Amino acid sequence: MSKVYVFDHPLIQHKVALMRQTNTSVKDFRELAREIALLMGFEATRHLPLEEVEIETPICKTKVNMLKGEDIAIIPILRAGLGFVDGMLELVPNAKVGHVGLYRDPDTHEPVEYYCKLPKDIEKRQIFVVDPMLATGGSAVAAIDFIKQRGGTNITFMCLIAAPEGIEALQSAHPDVDIYIAAKDECLNENAYIVPGLGDAGDRLYGTK
Ligand code: PRP
Ligand code: URA
Numbered sequence: 001m002s003k004v005y006v007f008d009h010p011l012i013q014h015k016v017a018l019m020r021q022t023n024t025s026v027k028d029f030r031e032l033a034r035e036i037a038l039l040m041g042f043e044a045t046r047h048l049p050l051e052e053v054e055i056e057t058p059i060c061k062t063k064v065n066m067l068k069g070e071d072i073a074i075i076p077i078l079r080a081g082l083g084f085v086d087g088m089l090e091l092v093p094n095a096k097v098g099h100v101g102l103y104r105d106p107d108t109h110e111p112v113e114y115y116c117k118l119p120k121d122i123e124k125r126q127i128f129v130v131d132p133m134l135a136t137g138g139s140a141v142a143a144i145d146f147i148k149q150r151g152g153t154n155i156t157f158m159c160l161i162a163a164p165e166g167i168e169a170l171q172s173a174h175p176d177v178d179i180y181i182a183a184k185d186e187c188l189n190e191n192a193y194i195v196p197g198l199g200d201a202g203d204r205l206y207g208t209k
Contacts, residue, residue, distance in 0.1 A: 004179045161198060
């Protein structure tokens, strides 16, 4: 079974609290998403592979460990997942970025795919799928299905807020995928929105409501 990491770091809790507030501006919401991605990414990348390379310091030649940056892929689930990309790229600037486009049907709440473009060598890469919200889990499960169908194997999922229902659905569909969460909330409401949550993450990131 996959591992679930819930962050208790005060900086992350504070920033998530600001994002939840209705009166947080689009500009601040976007900036907070970038900052939280960076803070969470620091821990979520703990197991990244290193390679030994020889360098020269002003004193002598030596062997040091460096990231195999070209082996990483960040895959946001559109739209709201885009809010996490810049923070992650600040940590791993050489990572490739793939995109999976999904939206939830407003009536059935089922995910509908409209776009998928991944790095060609996805099967070799350590993949970070990012999306601020894990509600029913339908979108994350479907996105990871698409990535696996195209050869992805080594996958981590990162989100801002998760409902227990979404965590359970993702763990049961993809028991090999570890999950990093900034905050675990109480439940879903009748519209499958997370309670207390932060509302519609895509609308809040892009000011579309
Ligand atoms: C939101 C969110 C997730 C999904 C979570 O996207 O960004 O992708 O809902 O819900 P689920 O766990 O029940 O599938 P949405 O469908 O609203 O699309 P958007 O990002 O384009 O706004
Ligand atoms: N998608 C969102 O953006 N927010 C929720 O609470 C649930 C799904």
